[in-house]
Amino acid sequence: MTDSAAVSDPTAAKRAARHQPAPTTSGGGTERLYFRQLLAGREFSVGDPVARQMMNFVYLLGDRQTGEAVIVDPAYGVDDLVDLLEADGMRCVGALVTHYHPDHVGGDLMGTPIEGITRLLDRVAVPIHVQADEAPWVERVTGVGAGDLTRHGGGDVVQVGEVPVTLVHTPGHTPGSQCFLSTDGWCRETRCSSTAVGGPTFRGATRRPCTSR
Numbered sequence: 313m314t315d316s317a318a319v320s321d322p323t324a325a326k327r328a329a330r331h332q333p334a335p336t337t338s339g340g341g342t343e344r345l346y347f348r349q350l351l352a353g354r355e356f357s358v359g360d361p362v363a364r365q366m367m368n369f370v371y372l373l374g375d376r377q378t379g380e381a382v383i384v385d386p387a388y389g390v391d392d393l394v395d396l397l398e399a400d401g402m403r404c405v406g407a408l409v410t411h412y413h414p415d416h417v418g419g420d421l422m423g424t425p426i427e428g429i430t431r432l433l434d435r436v437a438v439p440i441h442v443q444a445d446e447a448p449w450v451e452r453v454t455g456v457g458a459g460d461l462t463r464h465g466g467g468d469v470v471q472v473g474e475v476p477v478t479l480v481h482t483p484g485h486t487p488g489s490q491c492f493l494s495t496d497g498w499c500r501e502t503r504c505s506s507t508a509v510g511g512p513t514f515r516g517a518t519r520r521p522c523t524s525r
């Protein structure tokens with residue numbers, strides 16, 4: 313159940329360690345993609361021994377110009393995460409769920425209650441984006457209603473401001489596990505791929521050859 317996410321981009325790891333949003337400006341372009349990687353129990357929800365032991369990463373992803381952002385897998389310290397967004401001048405407009413396990417969405421984690429998306433919905437009324445196959449499990453584990461979840465198929469795109477996030481269905485760790493792919497339109501992308509245990513791996517502001525324009 314524990315998912316470890318490895319940062320394959322050492323520069324991004326250093327930025328995360330400094331609690332700094334990843335810069336996305338290049339070639340005189342305007343900063344648009346907002347991206348932060350945060351380690352539960354160390355960079356937020358500090359002092360929570362379960363969060364510290366589980367070592368889950370959470371990602372904040374958004375559009376700097378519109379101030380809209382989503383939280384990937386809010387489980388521990390949800391108020392900390394929303395506060396971090398607001399301190400950056402951003403506002404939470406949704407959550408993206410990789411999969412239903414309590415260390416990613418909240419619920420009962422071996423007898424320990426994790427607040428998760430239930431707390432997020434108490435604080436902000438936002439859509440919770442899940443793969444359709446995962447929705448019944450998210451409902452069962454967290455107790456949220458079916459109407460709280462926005463169901464998706466693989467390849468769907470969630471628009472966060474002007475930043476598109478493609479939902480990639482990656483069954484394996486669970487039937488409805490998903491990863492996320494985002495680009496800010498300047499041939500930079502933030503990639504998330506499933507590890508052997510299904511956890512997300514983001515590589516922030518990574519360049520790739522431009523084939524779309």
Ligand SMILES: [Zn+2]
Binds near residue numbers: 313314411413485510
């Ligand atoms: Zn898991």
